[in-house]
Amino acid sequence: MRLAVIPGDGIGPEVIAEALKVLGEVIPTAEITRYDLGAARWHATGELLPESVLGELRDHDAILLGAVGDPSVPSGILERGLLLRLRFELDHHVNLRPARLYPGVKSPIADPGEIDMIVVREGTEGLYAGNGGLLRKDTPHEIATEVSVNTSFGVERVVRDAFTRAAARPRKHLTLVHKTNVLTHAGSLWSRVVEEVSLQHPDVTVAYQHVDATTIHMVTDPGRFDVIVTDNLFGDILTDLAAAVTGGIGLAASGNLDITRRNPSMFEPVHGSAPDIAGQGIADPTAAVLSVALLLDHLGEHESARRIEASVAFDLATRDHNSPGGTFAIGDRLAALVSS
Amino acid sequence: MRLAVIPGDGIGPEVIAEALKVLGEVIPTAEITRYDLGAARWHATGELLPESVLGELRDHDAILLGAVGDPSVPSGILERGLLLRLRFELDHHVNLRPARLYPGVKSPIADPGEIDMIVVREGTEGLYAGNGGLLRKDTPHEIATEVSVNTSFGVERVVRDAFTRAAARPRKHLTLVHKTNVLTHAGSLWSRVVEEVSLQHPDVTVAYQHVDATTIHMVTDPGRFDVIVTDNLFGDILTDLAAAVTGGIGLAASGNLDITRRNPSMFEPVHGSAPDIAGQGIADPTAAVLSVALLLDHLGEHESARRIEASVAFDLATRDHNSPGGTFAIGDRLAALVSS
Numbered sequence: 063m064r065l066a067v068i069p070g071d072g073i074g075p076e077v078i079a080e081a082l083k084v085l086g087e088v089i090p091t092a093e094i095t096r097y098d099l100g101a102a103r104w105h106a107t108g109e110l111l112p113e114s115v116l117g118e119l120r121d122h123d124a125i126l127l128g129a130v131g132d133p134s135v136p137s138g139i140l141e142r143g144l145l146l147r148l149r150f151e152l153d154h155h156v157n158l159r160p161a162r163l164y165p166g167v168k169s170p171i172a173d174p175g176e177i178d179m180i181v182v183r184e185g186t187e188g189l190y191a192g193n194g195g196l197l198r199k200d201t202p203h204e205i206a207t208e209v210s211v212n213t214s215f216g217v218e219r220v221v222r223d224a225f226t227r228a229a230a231r232p233r234k235h236l237t238l239v240h241k242t243n244v245l246t247h248a249g250s251l252w253s254r255v256v257e258e259v260s261l262q263h264p265d266v267t268v269a270y271q272h273v274d275a276t277t278i279h280m281v282t283d284p285g286r287f288d289v290i291v292t293d294n295l296f297g298d299i300l301t302d303l304a305a306a307v308t309g310g311i312g313l314a315a316s317g318n319l320d321i322t323r324r325n326p327s328m329f330e331p332v333h334g335s336a337p338d339i340a341g342q343g344i345a346d347p348t349a350a351v352l353s354v355a356l357l358l359d360h361l362g363e364h365e366s367a368r369r370i371e372a373s374v375a376f377d378l379a380t381r382d383h384n385s386p387g388g389t390f391a392i393g394d395r396l397a398a399l400v401s402s
Numbered sequence: 403m404r405l406a407v408i409p410g411d412g413i414g415p416e417v418i419a420e421a422l423k424v425l426g427e428v429i430p431t432a433e434i435t436r437y438d439l440g441a442a443r444w445h446a447t448g449e450l451l452p453e454s455v456l457g458e459l460r461d462h463d464a465i466l467l468g469a470v471g472d473p474s475v476p477s478g479i480l481e482r483g484l485l486l487r488l489r490f491e492l493d494h495h496v497n498l499r500p501a502r503l504y505p506g507v508k509s510p511i512a513d514p515g516e517i518d519m520i521v522v523r524e525g526t527e528g529l530y531a532g533n534g535g536l537l538r539k540d541t542p543h544e545i546a547t548e549v550s551v552n553t554s555f556g557v558e559r560v561v562r563d564a565f566t567r568a569a570a571r572p573r574k575h576l577t578l579v580h581k582t583n584v585l586t587h588a589g590s591l592w593s594r595v596v597e598e599v600s601l602q603h604p605d606v607t608v609a610y611q612h613v614d615a616t617t618i619h620m621v622t623d624p625g626r627f628d629v630i631v632t633d634n635l636f637g638d639i640l641t642d643l644a645a646a647v648t649g650g651i652g653l654a655a656s657g658n659l660d661i662t663r664r665n666p667s668m669f670e671p672v673h674g675s676a677p678d679i680a681g682q683g684i685a686d687p688t689a690a691v692l693s694v695a696l697l698l699d700h701l702g703e704h705e706s707a708r709r710i711e712a713s714v715a716f717d718l719a720t721r722d723h724n725s726p727g728g729t730f731a732i733g734d735r736l737a738a739l740v741s742s
């Protein structure tokens with residue numbers, strides 16, 4: 063197993079160190095190559111993602127990423143030039159984001175019930191396509207546009223993936239989230255594709271919900287969701303909310319998948335670089351550790367993935383949530399649990 | 403005071419009847435003209451918003467709208483052809499949506515604290531502009547686009563309004579919500595406008611937050627928000643979430659304002675037509691009643707507006723939330739309170 067690791071910025075390196083500690087316990091033979099992409103490299107060399115590095119990354123089985131982003135870098139530079147560039151160059155069309163309320167974890171919701179959903183967020187289109195521009199900048203007549211691009215090809219492969227996942231889950235329920243009543247063109251495409259693909263999955267029940275109403279249900283009845291399929295931006299927004307109601311982004315893992323396996327998939331915590339708490343050893347590495355579990359699942363190492371998840375579940379059920387211990391302590395506990 | 407009333411679809415007519423009952427107590431001389439726009443008229447005549455009706459509407463001091471939308475009408479027809487058409491034709495650029503947790507009201511959040519925010523949502527641009535289309539429909543090469551259009555003119559007038567509102571509030575705090583790290587063009591325009599206008603309001607503290615992170619804070623620390631200014635789509639999403647955490651969309655009012663007063667402003671509950679509960683007399687008319695208070699404020703009838711708000715606050719503090727009474731009972735209580 064050849065893994066590329068991009069620790070990145072802020073708390074990225076801290077949580078990745080613990081994730082690798084845990085990985086080392088289950089796959090001691092994994093070969094790790096580190097790449098110093100991120101804010102520091104950009105400051106030092108102006109480089110974001112050199113072609114040569116992109117080439118090397120392609121030559122791995124998967125990528126593990128910590129977080130990118132730093133207040134010293136103008137907004138968008140690292141996101142568009144590094145993180146999103148990786149997602150787009152490596153065709154990470156399925157952005158997989160499970161949200162589960164683990165026993166013992168406190169939700170900010172008073173009466174959360176059981177929450178166990180997967181958000182399948184489209185990863186290579188929509189408003190993230192980077193189409194748009196500024197006209198007459200810095201004049202009273204300035205116009206800024208952003209274009210959401212949705213293709214039949216791009217929507218269909220993600221919707222198919224979501225249906226396959228739904229069909230494999232006990233509840234077999236899929237919710238399309240969009241804003242079809244306003245974004246009528248993109249909404250029409252998404253709705254039609256879901257309708258067509260649903261014909262091949264008569265066992266999966268299908269619901270539709272507007273994105274605004276979905277945020278309401280996320281806080282009043284999150285247990286209703288099983289698999290959600292949605293576009294890139296709605297998925298971005300809803301997965302932060304889903305992470306919040308399941309105990310916070312310190313626990314939320316994600317996989318950026320090329321399900322054709324032509325390119326290595328990339329796994330990362332949903333949280334960002336959190337520069338405000340970086341270097342203090344207080345970031346929760348659990349999201350990074352769970353991202354390793356998703357990575358192992360993707361590479362067929364299901365048993366190791368289950369062991370990591372079970373260890374996380376045990377730790378969350380038994381930890382003192384008021385003083386969970388620092389980054390290292392949590393990492394040490396998880397490493398010990400995994401190897402026991 | 404000449405008011406145009408569009409009861410609309412679903413629970414719209416039910417909640418509007420109660421809102422008018424309350425209005426009648428404070429402004430008995432208000433002249434009401436009803437317009438039967440909505441699903442039924444569309445089915446009967448194919449009409450959504452005839453030019454002649456639009457002309458008549460312009461001739462009023464304000465518009466009160468219940469809700470539009472019905473499952474029998476394809477998604478988008480009534481929204482784009484009636485509701486959004488009204489907002490755009492009447493230049494309702496400031497979509498004002500207060501979210502306040504009234505004493506006695508239960509939030510789905512375990513520990514909500516005090517919540518009292520105003521969302522100033524841009525109302526005439528962004529992804530709501532209706533720019534976009536379908537290419538190669540129903541082929542494997544279909545492309546659907548949606549264009550977010552943001553102008554210096556459009557953003558600035560809304561940001562100015564938000565700063566003015568923030569400056570008039572005790573906390574004097576304004577949060578710009580956007581996704582500047584991905585939507586770099588629109589994000590750049592919004593950020594620059596906020597920065598420029600902030601120079602004229604040194605008393606207002608300014609924060610920026612990504613829309614995804616904002617949903618987290620809405621459920622973990624909603625009390626941090628005072629005035630939020632944001633674009634049309636982000637505002638749509640966040641105000642449903644803000645309504646949810648402050649007790650539900652049964653209580654959330656909104657104003658679609660043309661702050662130049664060239665056109666009548668329009669007031670409506672944030673909730674939709676809720677066809678599933680229509681006709682049962684169980685819809686809470688409070689959001690519609692609070693929309694009347696916003697309407698009266700806009701028309702300078704501040705004392706009447708305060709009386710309605712105080713009546714709602716009293717009713718919410720003293721009602722049995724497990725059995726609040728039906729639509730009529732709540733309307734009757736509020737009408738009695740207002741006139742007492």
Ligand SMILES: CC(C)[C@H](C(=O)O)[C@@H](O)C(=O)O
Pocket residue numbers: 141145146298332334583584614
């Ligand atoms: C950092 C940012 C570009 C990214 C996104 O918007 O996708 C993040 O919010 C995420 O959800 O992974």
Ligand SMILES: CC(C)[C@H](C(=O)O)[C@@H](O)C(=O)O
Pocket residue numbers: 243244274471481485486638672674
């Ligand atoms: C019905 C719909 C078009 C509308 C919107 O998206 O603005 C509604 O959700 C709202 O918030 O008023």
